[in-house]
Amino acid sequence: MKGLRYSTLSRLLFAAFAAASAPQLMAGVTDRDIENDARTTGDVLSWGMGTEGQRYSPLDKINAGNIKNLVPAWSFSFGGEKQRGQESQPLVVNGKMFVTGSYSRLFALDARTGSKLWQYEHRLPDGIMPCCDVVNRGAAVYDNLVIFSTLDAQLVALNQDTGKVVWKEKIDDYQAGYSNTAAPIIAKGLVLTGVSGGEFGIVGRVEARDARTGKLVWVRPTVEGHMGYKFDAAGNKTENGVSGTTNASWQGDLWKTGGAATWLGGTYDPKTGLAYFGTGNPAPWNSHLRPGDNLYSCSTVAVDVATGKIVWHFQGTPNDGWDYDGVNEFVTFDADGKRLGGKADRNGFFYVLDAQTGKFERGFPFVKKITWAKGLDANGRPIYDPANRPGDPTRGTDGKKGEVVFSAPSFLGGKNQMPMAYSPDTGLFYVPANEWGMEIWNEPITYKKGAAYLGAGFTIKTIDDKYIGALRAIDPKTGKIVWEVTNNAPLWGGVLATRGGLVFWGTPEGYLKAADARTGKEVWSFQTGTGVVAPPITWEQDGEQYIAVAAGWGGAVPLWGGEVAKKVNFLNQGGSMWVFKLHQ
Amino acid sequence: MSKFMLVLCAGLVCGMPLAAPVKDPLDSSRWPDLQRQYVDDADVRFDPRVEVLAPRVAEDSMNVPVTVRLRDLPDVKRVLVIADFNPIVKVLEYEPLIAQPGLSFRLKLQQASPVRALVQTGDGRWFAGGQWVDAAGGGCTAPSAGRSAPDWTQKLNQVQTRIWRDGRNQRLRLRIQHPMDTGLAPGIPAFYIEQLAVVDEKGQPLFRLDTFEPLSENPVFSFDLPDTGDAPLRLVGRDNNGNRIDARVQP
Numbered sequence: 083m084k085g086l087r088y089s090t091l092s093r094l095l096f097a098a099f100a101a102a103s104a105p106q107l108m109a110g111v112t113d114r115d116i117e118n119d120a121r122t123t124g125d126v127l128s129w130g131m132g133t134e135g136q137r138y139s140p141l142d143k144i145n146a147g148n149i150k151n152l153v154p155a156w157s158f159s160f161g162g163e164k165q166r167g168q169e170s171q172p173l174v175v176n177g178k179m180f181v182t183g184s185y186s187r188l189f190a191l192d193a194r195t196g197s198k199l200w201q202y203e204h205r206l207p208d209g210i211m212p213c214c215d216v217v218n219r220g221a222a223v224y225d226n227l228v229i230f231s232t233l234d235a236q237l238v239a240l241n242q243d244t245g246k247v248v249w250k251e252k253i254d255d256y257q258a259g260y261s262n263t264a265a266p267i268i269a270k271g272l273v274l275t276g277v278s279g280g281e282f283g284i285v286g287r288v289e290a291r292d293a294r295t296g297k298l299v300w301v302r303p304t305v306e307g308h309m310g311y312k313f314d315a316a317g318n319k320t321e322n323g324v325s326g327t328t329n330a331s332w333q334g335d336l337w338k339t340g341g342a343a344t345w346l347g348g349t350y351d352p353k354t355g356l357a358y359f360g361t362g363n364p365a366p367w368n369s370h371l372r373p374g375d376n377l378y379s380c381s382t383v384a385v386d387v388a389t390g391k392i393v394w395h396f397q398g399t400p401n402d403g404w405d406y407d408g409v410n411e412f413v414t415f416d417a418d419g420k421r422l423g424g425k426a427d428r429n430g431f432f433y434v435l436d437a438q439t440g441k442f443e444r445g446f447p448f449v450k451k452i453t454w455a456k457g458l459d460a461n462g463r464p465i466y467d468p469a470n471r472p473g474d475p476t477r478g479t480d481g482k483k484g485e486v487v488f489s490a491p492s493f494l495g496g497k498n499q500m501p502m503a504y505s506p507d508t509g510l511f512y513v514p515a516n517e518w519g520m521e522i523w524n525e526p527i528t529y530k531k532g533a534a535y536l537g538a539g540f541t542i543k544t545i546d547d548k549y550i551g552a553l554r555a556i557d558p559k560t561g562k563i564v565w566e567v568t569n570n571a572p573l574w575g576g577v578l579a580t581r582g583g584l585v586f587w588g589t590p591e592g593y594l595k596a597a598d599a600r601t602g603k604e605v606w607s608f609q610t611g612t613g614v615v616a617p618p619i620t621w622e623q624d625g626e627q628y629i630a631v632a633a634g635w636g637g638a639v640p641l642w643g644g645e646v647a648k649k650v651n652f653l654n655q656g657g658s659m660w661v662f663k664l665h666q
Numbered sequence: 667m668s669k670f671m672l673v674l675c676a677g678l679v680c681g682m683p684l685a686a687p688v689k690d691p692l693d694s695s696r697w698p699d700l701q702r703q704y705v706d707d708a709d710v711r712f713d714p715r716v717e718v719l720a721p722r723v724a725e726d727s728m729n730v731p732v733t734v735r736l737r738d739l740p741d742v743k744r745v746l747v748i749a750d751f752n753p754i755v756k757v758l759e760y761e762p763l764i765a766q767p768g769l770s771f772r773l774k775l776q777q778a779s780p781v782r783a784l785v786q787t788g789d790g791r792w793f794a795g796g797q798w799v800d801a802a803g804g805g806c807t808a809p810s811a812g813r814s815a816p817d818w819t820q821k822l823n824q825v826q827t828r829i830w831r832d833g834r835n836q837r838l839r840l841r842i843q844h845p846m847d848t849g850l851a852p853g854i855p856a857f858y859i860e861q862l863a864v865v866d867e868k869g870q871p872l873f874r875l876d877t878f879e880p881l882s883e884n885p886v887f888s889f890d891l892p893d894t895g896d897a898p899l900r901l902v903g904r905d906n907n908g909n910r911i912d913a914r915v916q917p
Contacts, residue, residue, distance in 0.1 A: 205857040247906065247908030
């Protein structure tokens with residue numbers, strides 16, 4: 083019924099304003115363009131520089147030999163007085179750059195000069211509840227649209243030329259704790275999104291909409307027991323099967339507020355037809371309240387884009403008690419004659435899975451200290467250390483606070499939202515890792531709509547005085563750390579690899595850096611004037627290779643700092659795009 | 667065009683200098699720029715049939731009531747309302763279709779300014795009328811009251827309507843809940859209604875209206891339509907964030 087009303091309305095709107103819509107001049111972005119994104123050097127059409135998420139470019143004009151000539155081409159300020167974390171990956175289409183900013187803003191720039199073409203500022207209600215800063219991680223492009231999600235859990239599609247809203251859909255109710263910060267991805271004409279709000283007892287899901295109209299096509303919950311739905315062209319909703327089996331991995335009613343937020347979005351591999359979405363922690367944090375594996379929390383869920391059904395899942399942290407979200411990106415690659423996927427999990431383990439079936443191939447730590455598990459068994463399931471699980475509060479001396487344990491990694495993870503890169507040239511993953519731990523304890527909790535649903539207390543601890551962050555080159559065949567570049571503050575920006583034999587990454591201290599992809603030798607750096615917590619990109623224009631990164635310190639670290647604060651509290655905020663090319 | 671040729675000819679034949687452009691009866695220094703920008707330097711005739719009714723002195727710079735009255739001007743296709751000295755000049759653009767070409771609304775004024783209606787008829791000619799409104803000012807750079815109301819998302823784009831009928835025509839008055847922020851108040855991005863139309867049950871518009879930042883917060887409009895009897899009408903539209911307006915219009 084609701085769908086019917088909507089379609090009538092859009093028809094009325096269309097009829098009423100048909101005369102006002104401008105004809106389309108340039109050929110729009112197609113599914114084919116997006117599926118080839120990783121191989122085409124003149125544009126960047128998806129988060130991950132290819133929906134597979136490898137963040138690898140076949141450009142080699144900039145290399146270790148000439149990178150000393152890499153200088154700024156232009157810079158652009160996001161403006162505004164409220165400068166916060168800039169975690170966005172820009173896109174480049176037909177000479178235009180689209181980059182999102184904090185507070186749900188989107189900027190369209192001339193990619194050649196940095197001149198502003200237009201900007202869109204989404205009106206946000208005061209009551210938005212983002213857990214970890216007012217960030218946005220980027221947009222998607224399709225046809226003549228640029229699509230991004232907002233902190234009040236809406237999805238907005240704008241005309242690439244004019245910045246006018248073409249369609250807008252509400253994903254969910256921000257007052258119940260839903261928000262949205264991830265970049266949408268496009269697969270087969272569908273725009274795929276997740277939801278944020280894992281700290282508020284929401285239920286995670288993946289949604290597919292018609293990218294041209296915003297109309298829902300299917301919705302797939304990521305908590306076992308919830309019904310999935312599909313929608314026909316008129317918006318009529320039909321059942322599409324329950325996710326998993328109700329109460330198989332959850333007891334009682336807890337699955338109804340089960341968490342598993344898909345807050346970092348997903349990747350899509352055209353070779354498998356599967357979209358891979360990572361899922362967050364189960365709610366609440368106190369694991370003693372929810373015995374069982376709590377599927378599909380802390381997992382990678384592979385969804386068939388054509389049907390909206392879960393084909394396989396792999397759970398890194400069953401019955402999570404440490405906030406080890408499994409949202410981290412699943413990056414597919416070819417090795418051993420197979421299509422595999424790699425994932426550096428917040429829990430400190432790197433997993434290599436068969437991308438087609440989800441079969442566990444191998445797993446190994448990518449951080450040096452892991453306390454919560456003694457290792458992985460033959461199926462990749464963690465071998466828990468029961469002494470290192472935060473205690474049950476009902477067994478505490480006063481019945482209010484459970485036993486405090488020290489855990490590593492910290493709840494901010496061996497790796498967090500910052501995406502890694504994979505180079506087919508070296509066969510290595512480049513992982514922005516962090517070495518830190520936490521003291522954590524459980525407290526009693528009941529669910530209240532829109533209120534934080536944690537049931538835990540925690541504080542972050544450093545492990546090594548010399549560094550927290552470490553960019554690590556990791557061999558997915560052996561688990562060996564081939565090289566590392568350590569960093570005083572935690573790394574929070576993503577990585578870019580190129581055929582030029584270079585990897586690029588940013589630091590909270592404000593540097594965009596480049597290193598030799600084989601040796602880790604630092605060959606270049608540039609001070610952007612504020613912290614870098616965003617992934618760099620590269621593209622080619624007029625025969626020249628460009629490198630770009632958004633700068634602006636923020637994100638989760640300054641909000642949850644604990645003992646880490648001393649390494650970051652002197653850093654200044656900002657908000658700008660930096661673009662570089664070789665000095666001629 | 668033909669009129670322009672005539673003037674040019676007369677100038678050449680008589681060996682006299684070209685006729686000066688029509689003088690702006692409101693004597694505003696902005697007029698030549700605005701003529702270029704909004705009517706592409708077309709000939710504009712200041713005509714008493716285009717009446718802009720507004721207070722000489724605005725009591726409230728955030729809410730200046732204006733009526734555009736067009737009597738005896740046939741075949742009006744477009745009505746453009748501009749305020750010369752506002753930081754955002756264009757107020758609205760009205761396509762009356764089958765409605766009467768006049769309308770009433772409220773706007774914000776940043777300082778004393780002419781408020782003008784530029785009216786284009788089916789033959790392409792432009793007619794204009796206007797009036798100076800004195801104002802204490804500041805209407806465009808103050809934050810809206812709705813901005814700080816905690817429940818604005820619940821009330822956004824809610825519509826109140828009222829209809830009066832006289833047997834042949836009906837007057838429709840609308841009020842839409844919207845902050846209509848201009849983007850000129852520090853730290854508050856532009857947020858305003860862009861498009862409105864009243865449509866019949868088949869989706870055919872009775873009129874169309876493009877609206878801009880200078881319209882007052884929670885804007886009020888009056889339109890005169892032919893009496894449509896019991897046929898249900900809807901007000902549809904959207905703001906610059908893509909939030910939809912969709913309301914049944916009932917007496």
